Amino acid sequence: xxxxxxxxxxxxxxxxxxxxxxVSLTVGCTPSxxxxxxxxxxxxxxPAPAAAVPDIPRFSASLSERPALSAPAPVRLLIPELxxxxxxxxxxxxxxxxxxxxxxxxxxxxxxxxxxxxxxxxSTVIAAHVDSLVYDIGPFAKLAGAxxxxxxxxxxxxxxxxxxxxxxxxxxxxxSVDWSAVFARDGSPRLTLVTCGGEFDxxxxxxxxxxxxxxxxxx
Amino acid sequence: MKKIxxxxxxxxxxxxxxxxxxxxxxxxxxxxxSVLHGVPDLTVDVYVNDELTLDDFAxxxxxxxxxxxxxxxxxxxxxxxxxxxxxxxxxxxxxPLEAGVDxxxxxxxxxAGDPTATLFTNDTAQVAAGEGxxxxxxxxxxxxxxxxxxxxAVITALANPQEAKLDxxxxxxxxxxxxxxxxxPVLGPADVEVAEGANTIVYAWGSLEGDNLDLxxxxxxxxxxxxxxxxxxxxxxxxxxxxxxxxxxxxxxxxIGASLLAAAALIVGAARRRAAARAGx
Numbered sequence: 001x002x003x004x005x006x007x008x009x010x011x012x013x014x015x016x017x018x019x020x021x022x023v024s025l026t027v028g029c030t031p032s033x034x035x036x037x038x039x040x041x042x043x044x045x046x047p048a049p050a051a052a053v054p055d056i057p058r059f060s061a062s063l064s065e066r067p068a069l070s071a072p073a074p075v076r077l078l079i080p081e082l083x084x085x086x087x088x089x090x091x092x093x094x095x096x097x098x099x100x101x102x103x104x105x106x107x108x109x110x111x112x113x114x115x116x117x118x119x120x121x122x123s124t125v126i127a128a129h130v131d132s133l134v135y136d137i138g139p140f141a142k143l144a145g146a147x148x149x150x151x152x153x154x155x156x157x158x159x160x161x162x163x164x165x166x167x168x169x170x171x172x173x174x175x176s177v178d179w180s181a182v183f184a185r186d187g188s189p190r191l192t193l194v195t196c197g198g199e200f201d202x203x204x205x206x207x208x209x210x211x212x213x214x215x216x217x218x219x
Numbered sequence: 220m221k222k223i224x225x226x227x228x229x230x231x232x233x234x235x236x237x238x239x240x241x242x243x244x245x246x247x248x249x250x251x252x253s254v255l256h257g258v259p260d261l262t263v264d265v266y267v268n269d270e271l272t273l274d275d276f277a278x279x280x281x282x283x284x285x286x287x288x289x290x291x292x293x294x295x296x297x298x299x300x301x302x303x304x305x306x307x308x309x310x311x312x313x314x315p316l317e318a319g320v321d322x323x324x325x326x327x328x329x330x331a332g333d334p335t336a337t338l339f340t341n342d343t344a345q346v347a348a349g350e351g352x353x354x355x356x357x358x359x360x361x362x363x364x365x366x367x368x369x370x371x372a373v374i375t376a377l378a379n380p381q382e383a384k385l386d387x388x389x390x391x392x393x394x395x396x397x398x399x400x401x402x403x404p405v406l407g408p409a410d411v412e413v414a415e416g417a418n419t420i421v422y423a424w425g426s427l428e429g430d431n432l433d434l435x436x437x438x439x440x441x442x443x444x445x446x447x448x449x450x451x452x453x454x455x456x457x458x459x460x461x462x463x464x465x466x467x468x469x470x471x472x473x474x475i476g477a478s479l480l481a482a483a484a485l486i487v488g489a490a491r492r493r494a495a496a497r498a499g500x
Contacts, residue, residue: 061281061435113415130454183447196454199462
């Protein structure tokens with residue numbers, strides 16, 4: 001039980017921090033949020049009875065009180081240095097298990113089943129076509145040459161702006177891309193931008209590589 | 220109180236912002252245990268191995284998850300004012316918890332209305348990209364039920380204390396519970412959001428006779444439970460290709476000629492389509 005107690009204490013600190021995060025990031029989401037916005041002091045000991053009772057998180061499981069499942073969606077991606085300023089749409093999968101992208105390369109797509117900028121963990125994935133026969137070359141074509149440190153801003157539906165610094169730009173052959181890593185929902189919060197690039201198969205009408213940009217939050 | 224509120228808010232924040240990211244997950248060495256209180260009108264204390272673990276646990280509340288080393292734990296549930304675990308209202312029951320597995324122990328009523336407890340194993344097997352798992356558990360003092368989604372029975376003849384589950388496209392399901400063989404809801408319809416890459420567990424609890432049937436919900440997501448899309452097809456024109464249109468063509472003349480012709484046709488077509496697109500804007 002000792003390990004459980006230790007784990008739950010650490011968890012409480014995390015939860016309290018998250019509660020504050022919740023309050024700072026959402027506007028009027030829940031009226032009961034305000035008491036928690038005062039100083040989070042998870043170390044306040046509970047009034048202990050004879051023996052210390054482990055502090056285990058509890059909440060109402062009532063369906064009607066279930067909190068919203070998803071964090072605010074990204075709606076705009078801005079990379080001033082590259083002249084990229086595009087709207088972002090929430091997308092899922094196409095009929096073939098691939099991430100579904102808008103046809104227009106000037107509209108980026110956020111994978112709505114994955115992490116969002118406000119998520120406590122994981123990769124927020126935003127992708128766009130690099131080009132199209134209909135729409136020509138898109139803004140994401142500039143990603144292939146982007147340098148480390150480039151500032152990237154993502155605006156979410158609640159108006160919050162999240163800033164990231166480009167950490168790496170890779171051109172990875174499609175068969176070698178580790179999609180489970182790109183779409184990971186654990187690990188430290190990060191932004192992953194994806195488009196196509198490299199050589200083109202003129203018969204199959206597809207690029208042979210993906211350009212994968214990773215960026216870390218600027219705190 | 221404040222602390223509980225903070226914890227509850229924190230848990231809410233986790234659900235709200237983590238997507239399906241788990242707060243904690245059963246590791247190879249530990250089991251995860253959540254506890255749901257589904258006995259109406261009875262605030263209880265929960266003892267684990269004779270230690271008071273949940274004090275004044277209220278009906279409809281979910282506690283946990285607790286990370287516990289694998290092993291068998293003895294759980295006794297007493298009235299909230301009991302001095303110790305010696306005269307439990309439910310149990311003591313033994314919970315064999317296997318490391319690496321996610322469980323929910325539910326204190327609830329039997330079909331006949333007697334307090335009891337059931338240990339459920341939460342299915343955390345991987346689900347396909349775009350899908351979520353919906354588990355329904357009957358822990359109410361009520362006869363067997365059908366579960367209706369959008370008015371159609373998707374689970375039939377579910378009896379206390381059984382569960383049924385299915386993987387389906389993530390999204391909101393309008394769920395209702397009706398006596399088996401009927402479509403007149405005794406519970407719901409209510410919107411249940413089935414999260415992608417997670418197990419959304421809905422409990423029907425309370426008592427039909429006591430007119431206090433209710434729905435409780437729990438989300439379980441562990442690392443590796445969701446699936447990633449297969450790929451991101453993000454270009455189809457070759458306009459920024461690092462190779463030329465003919466660089467991949469074989470050496471034989473005839474084929475080269477055909478390729479060049481095809482490429483020329485495509486380029487002309489592209490130019491026309493682009494022009495058309497511009498004109499159309």
